[in-house]
Amino acid sequence: MSEFLKANTEDAPYFITLTTVGWIDIFTRQTYCHELIKNLQFCQQERGLEIYAYVIMSSHIHMIVRRQVQHGLLSHLLRDFKSATAKKLIKLINENPEESRKGWLMHLFKYYANVEKQNSELMFWQKTSHPMELFSRKMIDQKLRYIHWNPVKAGIVLEPHQYLFSSACPESSLVVLDAY
Template identity: 40%
Template sequence: MSEKYKFHDPAGIYFVTSTVVHWIDLFTRNEFKHIIVDSLKYCQKEKGLLIHAWVLMPSHLHMVISTKGKSLESIMRDFKKHTSRAIIKALDRINESRKEWLLKAFEKAAEKVQRVSSYKIWQDGNHPIHLDTNELQEQKVDYIHNNPVEEEIVDESVYYWYSSTRDYLGQRGLLEIVLVE
């Protein structure tokens, strides 16, 4: 992996993207979206994750994050590991019409990686980009909040529930947000 895409500054703010293997639209079911939200809440409470902006799209998660606790690298690793297991368990208990297809896709992705024994849900890496200026931070927050509009999921970003847009408009969203100024 390139040295360019690593968490070099432990006190820094980073833009990260976590993508489902093969860009599969996994987060179309509420159960899967709630796994992500609940896991992020846990990381905030127990691991010191600070979320400045976020959006959960059908195939990926964008965030602007920093930490007051564990390293961002370890938080993201643990987050992906936990959510992968939780999603596989959820596939067994919910009525998902794509269950067999999803499991085969995740199993095939795992075949290519020695450290993964059965299913691989997330692509490797988080592509962290250090946001070392206010201009970069604002640019990425705007990008995150406009993502559902650009993808034609909603007309206005405030109507997309799985995002921090509402927090930036003075409303309460799903996660605790530390606004970038």
């Protein structure tokens, strides 16, 4: 991936978006959302990831994040996170007896791996995380509002705090830091 599309500025907060290949609606099932959260919690505890805001939508996740300098570059963590979660989520999909879309999903993951000339047989995430370095409080506020209002604009809930898989929700199981 081009260095231009990576989060390489040390100690800087970034707005990032991780998107499934083909914008496939994977995170319509809570099991898959919980797996993402579990992996994000691991990155917080063991890999120096600081999360300031997040929302898991049906085909993507938006976050404002930063990585502690002593742990290395955020782009390296995102690469590893995407690799690990892709493997775990594909395994969950394959082993989920309630997953009626299993064959179709595996076909799409294989198709995108071939189209993108990946080294693996299956591709879960799109290549880039579309990182945007946040230089000011104004930018942080704008992205924070965008993240929290995403489920409202999608017609899923009426208010941001009602969406369980968002830092706007008081019942969210993923701890986030104050952006200020």
